[in-house]
Amino acid sequence: MSNPLLENFNTPFDTIPFRKIKNEHFLPAFIEGIRLAKEEIALLTESTEPATFENTVVALEASGNKVDLISNIFFNLNSAETSDDMQALAKDISPLLSEFSNDVMLNEALFKKVKLVYETADKTKLDEESLTLLEKTYKGFVRNGANLQEDKKERLRSIDKEISVLGQQYGENVLKETNAFSMEVADEKELDGLPDFVKEAAAETAKEKGKEGVWIFTLQYPSYIPFMTYSANRELRKKMFMAYGSRSFKGNEFDNQEVVKKLVQLRFERAQLLGYPTHAHFVLEERMAETPEKVNEFLTDILAISQPATLKDVEELTAYAKKLDGLDKIERWDFAYYSEKLKKEKYEVDDELLKPYFQLEKVIDGVFKVAEKLFGIHFVENKEIDRYHPEVLVYEVRNDKNELVAIFYADFFPREGKRGGAWMTVFRQQKKVNGEDKRPHISIVCSFTKPTKSTPSLLTSNEVQTLFHEFGHALHGMLAKGNYGSLSGTNVYWDFVELPSQILENWTLEKDCLDLFARHYKTGQAIPADLVQRLKESANFQAGYATTRQVAFGMLDMAYHGVDPSGIKDIGEFEKALFEKMEVLPQVKETNMSCQFSHIFNGGYSSGYYSYKWAEVLDADAFEFFKEKGIFNSEVAGKFKDNILSKGGSEHPMILYKKFRGREPDPKALLRRAGLLKK
Known part of the structure; x- marks a missing residue:
């Protein structure tokens, strides 16, 4: 059987021929790809030539390309367009890859050569990027057990395989629980408060499920969030909240409590095997924050400022709910509903007012224009390039010289085969091969409200920020100009990777940016200046509560990974004990964050969730630089492109940041922007 994954693609720009690829192709392709990679490594280790940076470190970097490509394709599809068959395959493939990775990292002959180069290479003849690759390669072996005794190496292999399987199981459980729930409403009176766009989308969902004359709401973001924000029916809000918050915490076959404890x-x-006190110590050795102590100090300092503001936020909202509806206390399923009403009353702005100005197609065009004004790149849709789903859009990205910069895939709507949320990912990393610059193939995946028969896809202001956020990550990948794929694009310290994404969110509150795309989908009228001003003023509404919530999640992550977790017997009680120190709303014992906290248990953020706040310091400080000079200032944009976006992980992030900003970031910039500190 011919296998398209093992053949030359012969497609425009070597893009992936998705329509030719079937599920049955993946396992044989992985097996063959791993075999080829092992041959490449055998040639490297058996060579009798003296070990050098080029013939050892660079050669190792260049090995396993086929495995990397197949992995990118498979796991991206498993997140964005999965099926039961694909999830079953993942359970076989993940341990294979884990074992292969260990075969490389625990290869004594290979490590011996890498160590020799690390200890004897003339580092004065290596540029910064090559020095970083050498350091990263050597540390990669050490951090993956190369110095362990044989029995401990075998235990490490076993652990890695089990972690790989458990992570997949965790994610599948959350997805299945999300898809399993739907709430059918037959009486339109029960939809009081919901805007027409929410009701229309719910009617469309019902039709898709073969039902007429009813409305169906799901736990997918575009359904769940608007319902919780606008529904005046408190009992139905509670029902939705309980379903969402109890995912994988019901003691059923999709329960994640034991998975979390095992992980x-x-x-x-x-x-411990590798000589570190905890998982957090291991992870943070390769982060800007460096240690769990620094992370906890960072989060505690923020909490000290945000918590008093949080109490005021909740007191204000409680008084408002009592005045409006006679509630003596607000519950968690009330918060979004009364917040939206209070925000509208205080600032005369809400998503119903804003959404008509945020038609998806125009927002896409707007973010492209921002990239063009800042970085001189242009986006041209190419309908000939294959895609993995009909809804996916594909673009050629070109510079002012009409040279190809990247291929960009964009996937915007929720599906049952797509996990919730939004993310950026890579199908092909930028790198240089035999002097040729291989340009990257980058993708963003979101879950926005689908268009209906009468209304295009209209985004909330938060969704506009989400699109800009993921596009910021995409720019980091697209504008990469490195030599080595493992240091290219978003392959940077985890607490630095959110800078390019989070800084771009700032443009969504600036009139000069909004004027590029924010036009009423019916009248074509530009978004009024006074509405933009009210939107901007409302941006810090309940900033204390939002900040404390993020800090709490970061602390939960560190509580699991910064200590010996053997004392954790009950996930619910453990989480409750931690959160009650920070929570200002009544806890709901049937719900649990840990069992659906995919970021840290299935998404690479273990011991790293704090990085959102850490990167907010960077982005707030960096955007102050843009504000000083002008948000489309070419000099500042050029410095950001040349010192941040194009450099990837070629140098330590603080060095890169100081080259851009001229100094280290000011930690108070974040608190100033959030209105929690006086300027």
Whole structure:
């Protein structure tokens, strides 16, 4: 059987021929790809030539290309267009890859050569990027057990395989629980408060499920968030909240409590094997924050300022709910509803007012224009390039010289085969091969409200920020100009990777930016200046509550990974004990964050969730620089492109940031922007 994954693609720009690829192609392709990679490494280790940076470190970097490509394709599809068959395949493939990775990292002959180069290479003859690759390669072996005794290496292999399987299981459980729930409403009176666009989308969902004359709401973001924000029916809000918050915490076949306990214990054991006190110590050695102590100090300092503001936010909202509807206390399923009403009353702005100005197609065009004005790149849709789903859009990205910069895939709407949320990912990383610059193939995946028969896809202001956020990540990948794929684009310290994404969100509150795309989808009228001003003023509404919530999630992550977790017997009680120190709303015992906290248990953010706040310091400080000079200032944009976006992980992020900003970031910039500190 011919296998398109193992053949030359012969497609425009070597893009992936998705329509030719079937599920049955993946496992044989992985097996063959791993075999080829092992041959490449055998040639490297058996060579009798003296080990050098080029013939050892660079050669190792260049090995396994086929495995990398197939992995990118498979796991991206497993997130964006999965099926039961694909999820079953993942359970076989993940341990294979884990074993292969360990075969490389625990290869004594290979490590011996890498170590020799690391200790003897003339580092004065290597540029900064090559020095970083050498350091990263050597540390990669050490941090993956190369110095361990044989019995401990075997235990490490076993742990890595089990962690890989458990992570997949965790994600599948959350997805299945999300898809399993739907709430059918037959009486339109029960939809009081919901805008027409929400009701229309719910009617469309019902039709898709073969039902007429009813409305169906799901736990997908575009359904769940608007319902919780606008529904005046408190009982139905509670029903939706309980369904969402109890995902994988019901003691059923999709329960994640035991998965969480096993994962944190295995991560701890792995760190101990490698000589680290905890998993967090292991992870943070390769982060800007460096240690769990620094992370906890960072989060505690923010909490000290945000918590008093949080109490005021909740007191204000409680008084408002009592005045409006006679509530003596607000519950968690009330918060979004009364917040939206209070925000509208205070600032005369809400998503119903804003959404008509945020038609998806125009927002896409707007973010493209921002990239053009800042970085001189242009986006041209190419309908000939294959895609993995009919809804996916594909663009050629070109510079002012009409040279190809990247291929860009964009996937905007929720599906049952797509996990919730939004993310940026890579199908092909930028790198240089035999002097040729291989340009990257980048993708963003979102879950926005679909268009209906009468209304185009209209975004909330938060969704506009989400699109700009993921596009910021995409720019980091698209504008990469490195030599080595493992240091290119978003392959940077985890607490630095959110800078390019989070800084771009700032443009969504600036009139000069909004004028590029924010036009009423019916009248074509530009968004009024006074509405933009009210939107901007409302941006810090309940900033204390939002900040404390993020800090709490960061602290939960560190509580699992910064200590010996063997004392954690009950996930619900453990989480409750931690959160009650910070929570200002009544806890709901049937719900649990840990069992659906995919970021840290299935998304690479373990011991790294704090990085959102860490990167907010960077982005707030960096955007102050843009504000000083002008948000489309070419000099500042050029510095950001040349020192941040194009450099990837070629140098330490603080060095890169100081080259851009001229100094280290000011930690108070974040609190100034959030209105929690006087300017």
